[in-house]
Amino acid sequence: MSRVKSVREEALAAIAVAPGQDELEQLRVRYLGRKGTLTQILRGLGEVPAAERPALGALANRAREDVERAIAARRQDLADLAEEGRLAAEAVDISLPGAPWPVGQRHIVNQVRLEIEEFFLHLGFSIAEGPEVELDYFNFEALNIPRGHPAREAQDTLFVTGDLVLRTHTSPVQIRAMRARAPELPLRVICPGRVYRRDTPDASHLPAFHQVEVLAVDRGITFGDLRGTLELFARHLFGAEARVRFRPSYFPFTEPSTEVDVTCVCGGGGCPTCGGSGWLEILGAGMVHPRVLEHGGYDPGEASGYALGVGIERTAMLRHGIDDIRLFLQNDVRFLRQFGGEA
Ligand code: DAH
Numbered sequence: 304m305s306r307v308k309s310v311r312e313e314a315l316a317a318i319a320v321a322p323g324q325d326e327l328e329q330l331r332v333r334y335l336g337r338k339g340t341l342t343q344i345l346r347g348l349g350e351v352p353a354a355e356r357p358a359l360g361a362l363a364n365r366a367r368e369d370v371e372r373a374i375a376a377r378r379q380d381l382a383d384l385a386e387e388g389r390l391a392a393e394a395v396d397i398s399l400p401g402a403p404w405p406v407g408q409r410h411i412v413n414q415v416r417l418e419i420e421e422f423f424l425h426l427g428f429s430i431a432e433g434p435e436v437e438l439d440y441f442n443f444e445a446l447n448i449p450r451g452h453p454a455r456e457a458q459d460t461l462f463v464t465g466d467l468v469l470r471t472h473t474s475p476v477q478i479r480a481m482r483a484r485a486p487e488l489p490l491r492v493i494c495p496g497r498v499y500r501r502d503t504p505d506a507s508h509l510p511a512f513h514q515v516e517v518l519a520v521d522r523g524i525t526f527g528d529l530r531g532t533l534e535l536f537a538r539h540l541f542g543a544e545a546r547v548r549f550r551p552s553y554f555p556f557t558e559p560s561t562e563v564d565v566t567c568v569c570g571g572g573g574c575p576t577c578g579g580s581g582w583l584e585i586l587g588a589g590m591v592h593p594r595v596l597e598h599g600g601y602d603p604g605e606a607s608g609y610a611l612g613v614g615i616e617r618t619a620m621l622r623h624g625i626d627d628i629r630l631f632l633q634n635d636v637r638f639l640r641q642f643g644g645e646a
Contacts, residue, residue, distance in 0.1 A: 443468075461500070
């Protein structure tokens with residue numbers, strides 16, 4: 304009886320600290336296997352005096368059950384521990400910040416375009432678009448640029464065919480927008496887009512650049528409306544202190560026509576950007592020519608309008624003191640990053 308007890312104690316103690324499944328299996332064999340200690344004791348019961356046999360048999364059987372249960376429990380514990388270890392090793396720390404993905408930012412030309420758009424959208428204008436490959440008729444004829452006009456010469460315009468050009472300005476969208484709306488009034492559109500000229504790139508010329516065209520047509524629109532709009536526009540782009548100045552000019556599609564200067568970024572005192580004059584020329588504008596209104600489907604006796612065209616690169620150059628238009632296309636991130644612009 305005491306041997307059974309001590310074997311049981313010894314087995315339970317060893318099982319409780321068995322370090323792994325293999326060691327546990329060895330213990331099972333040692334105590335419960337065919338030649339195991341407890342098995343042998345149970346087999347030897349026959350040799351025990353009959354009077355002691357029931358008590359010893361019961362004790363030995365309970366000991367065997369206890370050891371079996373202890374092995375099963377330890378087996379489960381070891382399996383649980385192994386699983387925990389595996390899960391811990393595989394764990395992904397989702398609180399770890401990710402590696403920052405390098406994001407770009409808006410190109411300065413797009414930033415200025417969006418600023419211009421935003422200003423006019425707030426005034427109730429909407430955005431109109433037209434093709435970059437444009438009919439001669441829309442690019443020139445309907446804008447009152449007659450045959451023989453220097454702007455139509457091959458050295459200034461990129462022709463696709465005799466009748467098709469890469470648009471040299473965004474003004475043809477004026478005609479398209481009027482035709483889409485006439486005779487309804489009012490019409491207030493802006494047309495941002497890329498334009499092409501046959502130019503050799505230098506510090507102030509690129510063969511492709513961007514403009515925003517602005518057109519308002521309604522009953523009773525006057526030069527005063529143009530002036531007021533431009534004063535607000537100049538302050539939006541160049542700051543609250545900016546003023547505008549109008550110089551008479553000539554464009555075939557406006558009458559009268561004007562070139563508009565805005566107070567230089569130096570504040571008007573004179574600097575290299577303005578050549579000491581204190582003024583920067585930012586855009587061309589005028590009252591829509593009656594013949595242009597007619598081409599657009601409006602009756603010049605009823606409707607009048609103003610139009611303006613502003614170069615985006617030029618505006619950005621004047622505002623930031625950029626002295627070479629080619630910088631916009633070189634994609635040198637050191638240049639582009641200076642202007643911020645969230646992605
Ligand atoms: N289309 C002209 C150009 O590209 C700019 C311009 C001038 C547009 C006067 C206008 C305008 O709408 O009224 O040089």
